[in-house]
Amino acid sequence: MNRENEGKEYSIQSDEVIDYHMPIYLQLREIIRSKIEEGEYMPGTAIPSENKLADTFGINRLTVRNAVEALANEGILQRVQGKGVFVVGNKYEEALEEHGGFISALSTNQRRETVKELAKGLRPAGDKFANYFDIEPDAQIFYVKHFTSIGDDPISMEEIYVPKEILPELEVVNTSVFTMKDIFAFYDIELYSMRQTLEVIDGMPKTRKMLNVPDGAALFMLASDYFDKRGQSIGYSTSFVRSDKSSFSIKMH
Amino acid sequence: MDYRVPPGVEAIEKLQNFIKVNRLTANTRIPSERDLCEMWGVRRSTLRQAVDTLVESGELYRVKGAGVYVAVSKLVRNMSGADAMIDELMQQGIPMSKKIISARVIEATKQISKRLRIPLGRKVYEYIRVREVGHIPSIMETSYIDCEQYPDFDKHYNNKTSMASLFRNLYHQEMVKGEERISITYASESEAGLLDIEANSSLFFTAGVLTNEENVPVMYYKQLLRSDRFKFVSMISK
Numbered sequence: 001m002n003r004e005n006e007g008k009e010y011s012i013q014s015d016e017v018i019d020y021h022m023p024i025y026l027q028l029r030e031i032i033r034s035k036i037e038e039g040e041y042m043p044g045t046a047i048p049s050e051n052k053l054a055d056t057f058g059i060n061r062l063t064v065r066n067a068v069e070a071l072a073n074e075g076i077l078q079r080v081q082g083k084g085v086f087v088v089g090n091k092y093e094e095a096l097e098e099h100g101g102f103i104s105a106l107s108t109n110q111r112r113e114t115v116k117e118l119a120k121g122l123r124p125a126g127d128k129f130a131n132y133f134d135i136e137p138d139a140q141i142f143y144v145k146h147f148t149s150i151g152d153d154p155i156s157m158e159e160i161y162v163p164k165e166i167l168p169e170l171e172v173v174n175t176s177v178f179t180m181k182d183i184f185a186f187y188d189i190e191l192y193s194m195r196q197t198l199e200v201i202d203g204m205p206k207t208r209k210m211l212n213v214p215d216g217a218a219l220f221m222l223a224s225d226y227f228d229k230r231g232q233s234i235g236y237s238t239s240f241v242r243s244d245k246s247s248f249s250i251k252m253h
Numbered sequence: 254m255d256y257r258v259p260p261g262v263e264a265i266e267k268l269q270n271f272i273k274v275n276r277l278t279a280n281t282r283i284p285s286e287r288d289l290c291e292m293w294g295v296r297r298s299t300l301r302q303a304v305d306t307l308v309e310s311g312e313l314y315r316v317k318g319a320g321v322y323v324a325v326s327k328l329v330r331n332m333s334g335a336d337a338m339i340d341e342l343m344q345q346g347i348p349m350s351k352k353i354i355s356a357r358v359i360e361a362t363k364q365i366s367k368r369l370r371i372p373l374g375r376k377v378y379e380y381i382r383v384r385e386v387g388h389i390p391s392i393m394e395t396s397y398i399d400c401e402q403y404p405d406f407d408k409h410y411n412n413k414t415s416m417a418s419l420f421r422n423l424y425h426q427e428m429v430k431g432e433e434r435i436s437i438t439y440a441s442e443s444e445a446g447l448l449d450i451e452a453n454s455s456l457f458f459t460a461g462v463l464t465n466e467e468n469v470p471v472m473y474y475k476q477l478l479r480s481d482r483f484k485f486v487s488m489i490s491k
Contacts, residue, residue, distance in 0.1 A: 121254050121255050122254055122256060123256040124258070126263065126266050126267075127266065128266040128269055128270040131270060143256045171254065192490060193488065193490030194489050194490070195487070196486070196489075197484050197485070198435065198484060198486075198487075199483075199485070200437065200481075201309075201310055202480075203308070203310060204310060205309070217437075218437050220437070221310075243436070243437035247435060248436070249433065249434045249435065
């Protein structure tokens, strides 16, 4: 790093000017921190890759890594294998998990899940979601569809619905890295309660085929309703989960 | 960034909304396919597929030659334990009854001793019960209780008493906490017989420990619940 500490200033492609009196990685750390604080890097989104940051600031990639590592240790950034480095927003002081709720446990030893975003976009609420969210039928809602697998094994397929007016930021947030609970917390949307319903679905041949469910094996459907303090729905999701690959546990209170 | 809702999905949502808005209750017939198509301007084949999907997911059922009906919704097994569920169902006016299939004293196996935190081989009561909900056998439950901590449990427990009330009134124990695991199993011949279903039907399998206020295990139980009759619901709030 001494090489970079020669004390001379030169212009870079960014507004930020690197001051060579401070170790470079610390300066970059502060630049990233201020970009997060000012909202340029938004919670739930990935920051530019290490190569890109190295290019932008004309510094060594290892230096970039040190800066990122420092912020990851502070819990401001989170590295996700194969996906990048993400900005982590506020967390709720009290995690809802501690008060119950289904915690899915995958029955396989390899815990490396791959989540793929199959679809994401805005759609009209339509009559069903207009009633559900108490909005106009032509109001827009986000629709997100995920597919989760472990190795070559499909595990689950999830669909999420959130009104645009509740969480406009969802457009840029990576929903395959963070849960809805996390994302609501990032943007200070009060998630007051949650209802989860777990049932077994016997039919759904298309979904079964997509998830490779063996003949005779059942399919779980887990539906989650998210409510604010007034009891108004602010989100809804359903996921189909292979019963031969997972179980659920719950703490009663 | 716009997502185009496929016509099939749109028809499913319209149907679900129609049932909800018009408060169609279980076993009510929905309008004919032709009427619905006309009302919504949906193609016949699209509507039929939507109905098929809702039949597959258990929201509707078909009666040959008669039409399509709203299915009976599943009973809610909430997460505050088996006894709370029974109280709730009774309050809804759903008749409940139970039958003790087997009652005996056994030596604690490794699993039982671990769950009840008692020495291996210690005597425990084992009760196997079948519960009827709305006159349909729906739940098969196996419970283990330590004989030493709860002497004479067998002298007081019968088809007419509830375990929770015995613990409360006789032993002054309130079962409060617990942790439960939920998975899927498939009915054996004998289980299928007791629950009046076909062998290999899917069943919820849940196992858990209920503890008292001091966190001491009181009862270890395993439940098999008919998955066509129950859904698990968990409500969490701040």
